Amino acid sequence: MSLGKNQELNEREREILKAIIKSYIASGKPVGSRVLSKKRKDSLSPATIRNIMADLEEAGYLVQPHTSAGRVPTDKGYRFYVDNLLQTTKLNKSDQEFIDQSIFQTDSHDSVMERISQTISQVTDNIGFVISPSLGNNLLRHIEFVHLGERMILVIIVSKSGLVQNRIIRVEEHFTQRDLDETARYVNQNFSGCSLRFIRNDVLRKMGEEKALYDRLLKNFILLCSRGLIDEVSELDVDIYLDGASNLITKPEFTTSMRMRSLFKTFEKKSKLVKILNECLHDKPGEGVRIIIGSENSIPGMRDYSLISSPLTHQDHNLGSVGILGPTRMEYARAITIVDYITKLYGQILNAN
DNA sequence: TCTGTCTACAGTGTCGTATT
DNA sequence: AATACGACACTGTAGACAGA
Numbered sequence: 001m002s003l004g005k006n007q008e009l010n011e012r013e014r015e016i017l018k019a020i021i022k023s024y025i026a027s028g029k030p031v032g033s034r035v036l037s038k039k040r041k042d043s044l045s046p047a048t049i050r051n052i053m054a055d056l057e058e059a060g061y062l063v064q065p066h067t068s069a070g071r072v073p074t075d076k077g078y079r080f081y082v083d084n085l086l087q088t089t090k091l092n093k094s095d096q097e098f099i100d101q102s103i104f105q106t107d108s109h110d111s112v113m114e115r116i117s118q119t120i121s122q123v124t125d126n127i128g129f130v131i132s133p134s135l136g137n138n139l140l141r142h143i144e145f146v147h148l149g150e151r152m153i154l155v156i157i158v159s160k161s162g163l164v165q166n167r168i169i170r171v172e173e174h175f176t177q178r179d180l181d182e183t184a185r186y187v188n189q190n191f192s193g194c195s196l197r198f199i200r201n202d203v204l205r206k207m208g209e210e211k212a213l214y215d216r217l218l219k220n221f222i223l224l225c226s227r228g229l230i231d232e233v234s235e236l237d238v239d240i241y242l243d244g245a246s247n248l249i250t251k252p253e254f255t256t257s258m259r260m261r262s263l264f265k266t267f268e269k270k271s272k273l274v275k276i277l278n279e280c281l282h283d284k285p286g287e288g289v290r291i292i293i294g295s296e297n298s299i300p301g302m303r304d305y306s307l308i309s310s311p312l313t314h315q316d317h318n319l320g321s322v323g324i325l326g327p328t329r330m331e332y333a334r335a336i337t338i339v340d341y342i343t344k345l346y347g348q349i350l351n352a353n
Numbered sequence: 354t355c356t357g358t359c360t361a362c363a364g365t366g367t368c369g370t371a372t373t
Numbered sequence: 374a375a376t377a378c379g380a381c382a383c384t385g386t387a388g389a390c391a392g393a
Binding site: 030032033034035046047050051053054064068069070 | 382383384385386
């Protein structure tokens with residue numbers, strides 16, 4: 001056998017491993033030597049293939065669920081496949097059309113994020129997620145308030161990264177458009193480049209320090225903040241958009257209720273999920289698509305899953321992450337292409353604004 | 354002689370069906 | 374519902390053969 005200390009695989013071993021992984025990804029069933037032999041053009045006998053499979057198993061790339069079963073890839077096998085054997089493909093036309101159609105029909109920031117996670121889950125049949133810094137943490141370039149009528153105000157926030165976000169808030173107090181314009185002007189002059197959360201906290205602190213400096217404009221801003229602009233009770237620094245958890249129910253490897261229970265328990269608390277994703281991802285701008293396979297994940301409840309993610313950036317600002325969460329048996333080439341395409345699409349949407 | 358590959362065969366686990 | 378049974382798929386191993 002060729003598997004020496006450096007664990008390098010020869011051409012034939014690589015071919016067999018690739019064929020096994022492709023077949024397993026397609027069928028979800030352990031792959032036997034006879035099936036593989038029939039599929040091959042060079043007509044290697046099943047016995048020869050079995051010898052190679054035994055070598056690959058010994059080296060940790062494959063595993064046998066039971067004595068008389070075929071082989072299934074291990075996480076190490078998937079990692080080798082992703083790093084060395086995967087051929088990057090172009091996004092197929094129907095996927096591209098579906099994604100374009102789904103994402104470009106929206107305008108507000110929230111709906112784009114929601115639509116991205118929905119689109120990913122629909123097109124890949126896995127869980128799609130988007131993590132973005134919460135509104136309260138965005139660095140402010142410009143803020144505007146528009147009086148919409150009976151106690152409703154439209155808030156337009158332009159963040160430093162160029163992102164435009166609109167949010168309608170309801171207020172108990174009466175504000176005239178003039179009040180709102182003055183407040184916006186005050187905030188823009190004094191707090192440009194700061195996060196909404198910082199501004200709110202800073203203003204509160206100043207108000208507490210010296211009541212004499214209590215300013216009507218500051219009071220207005222605090223009132224506006226408390227009406228839904230910043231989620232005060234949230235422990236989270238990010239907003240998370242997630243869609244498609246139910247897709248996993250149909251996957252054969254998740255038919256055992258224990259695995260499903262473990263997954264949904266993880267999803268129960270969004271804050272826990274964000275912590276997990278943050279720990280797993282550590283996305284950095286310019287890093288490109290990142291893949292974490294099964295046991296490479298440090299969280300025990302996530303070791304049956306793979307994560308494919310990419311940082312969302314605009315003008316060197318990190319705006320969060322987008323990605324796919326699914327079983328380790330995943331169409332990696334397609335998933336990577338889709339995440340990459342959506343990341344670029346997101347950049348186009350920001351540039352268009 | 355050594356290595357790689359082949360055929361043949363016995364052993365094992367799974368799955369569907371019949372029986373109790 | 375539990376058990377028994379046969380068909381099937383898959384494995385590992387022994388021994389034969391060909392080529393370097």
